[in-house]
Amino acid sequence: MDKGWGLTLDTSSSQSLSLFPSKHPSTSFSKLTTDTMFPLLGFPVNLSRPSVKDDEHNRKVVGEVDFFSDRITKPASPPSHDQHVKPNIVKKEIVETPLHVNTGLQLLTANTGSDQSTVDDGVSSDAEDKLAKTTELAQMQVELQRMNAENKKLKEMLSHVTGNYTALQMHLMTLMHQNQRTDNTENEVVQGKAGDKNHAVGGGKIPRQFLDIGPSGAAEVDDQVSDSSSDERTRSSTPQNNNNEVGTRDGAKNVNGKRELGREGSPDSESQGWAPNKLQKVSPSNAIDQSTTEATMRKARVSVRARSEAPMISDGCQWRKYGQKMAKGNPCPRAYYRCTMAVGCPVRKQVQRCAEDRTILVTTYEGTHNHPLPPAAMAMASTTAAAASMLLSGSMSSADGIMNPNLLARAILPCNSSMATLSASAPFPTVTLDLTHNPNPLQFQRPSTPFQVPFLQGQPQNFGSGATPIAQAQAQALYNQSKFSGLQLSQEVGSSQLAAQATRPPLQPSQQPSSADTVSAAAAAITSDPNFTAVLAAAISSIIGGAHNANNTTNNNNSTSRTTISSFSGN
DNA sequence: CGGTTTTGACCTGCGC
């Protein structure tokens, strides 16, 4: 179960809908857009048609055909050509061969779909029939034009949002570099272990790191990281490279024997997410910021307590067990897992049963995925990333490093503040999401399953570094509430609240809005647009096979979200 | 045969 990619759209169609293509989706929109926007809708969607190469043409195809192909192809295409007419050229046929339809095609066309009777009963004259057909054609053309305009508008919206996101990301990068310089100078002033610790916990870069490596965040940046680590992935199979690197990089590393050689020999082990922490320690020449940032990011943990009889909760990701240890004070061993959905994914998790209650499974997540996630996995990843991000951003911004646990808890799980707790005494900053309590019945309407998580489907991965923890938490809580309501409370709170979210005032006048906030607000605005959701639902329906009614927009949304969650809940 | 799990050994950090 946990190894599947979990296509969770609730459809009986055998047609494969590529929600998350594993390899290089030739998406018509930018990867950034699809990865960042559609998860915010609650269901990641890929609207690409891989067979179409031309990007510009692809946009038209996706926008114009997939949405409305049902209306167009049936009356316009001759039955004898239906099997040969690709949807890509439907528009062209309609525009170019209007007469083609009028030249007696109705004689051959079975009366499919059109409400207007076209069967020649011998009474109606040809002129009337032609007139009716012409009228129908004109209506269709008008409708087509309207759809084209709408699609164009949608494309503009998408490109605009993408542009905004990219611009904000660039701005964020600039600010990051500026801050890194500042932190470097601070590190030079504040030396020693304590200083490093404070920096690691309270450094200003931590949440931004989460933004960069978030599954739906800066994909390009992360792709670079992944690509840079691709060479390293073959480290075990290319020992000569290791030796060379060891010899050239740092000969002193050899003093610790073969294990050191194995670990340190990789040329860019830092880029491999699960590089051991000690690596950063033994690489003093590297940028301190990067190492401390990565180490701290890894140290931020989100612990999920859930009742489960299974040895491991199903969170949609692929995990490989790499170790097991008997932890002190717990007769149950602790298992260590590493995400194997992508080479170099830094995410690890520890699974251990609670000593007091063996039915409670404690899963501790660490790190952020650096690869696209299936819908089911995205739910958990978003939740954990958001929790960790909140934790880090809070600890960063607070002067004494101590947050208000209730505030954070409310931010992470606004439905039930007692479900999320902070562990300030833990060696790593840890958020514990306790899902063993009886949840709010309004929040959990699904039948009880061994494992239930109110996941924050595709929520922003962080809330930036500028806002105060309180403001962030409040914003997060508001956002979460809207998302929760939208996803699990049917439609009691819908687009209006999302729109309110999108138009909410700045957190603080002096603060610069973070990119994540902006993107989430923009996404909320888009998703609150009924036209957008309608068209999107129509597109999905069209891709699936046109079985669903395009008017059933909200139902589609909800069912998708729910099936995503339920697939995740299913153990 | 390739991927995964098991398991003993090793490394590191921390407290004393």
Added chain:
DNA sequence: GCGCAGGTCAAAACCG
């Protein structure tokens, strides 16, 4: 410095 606990590695075993 020593011991302990947590974390990781990697060879061997296991599995499909």
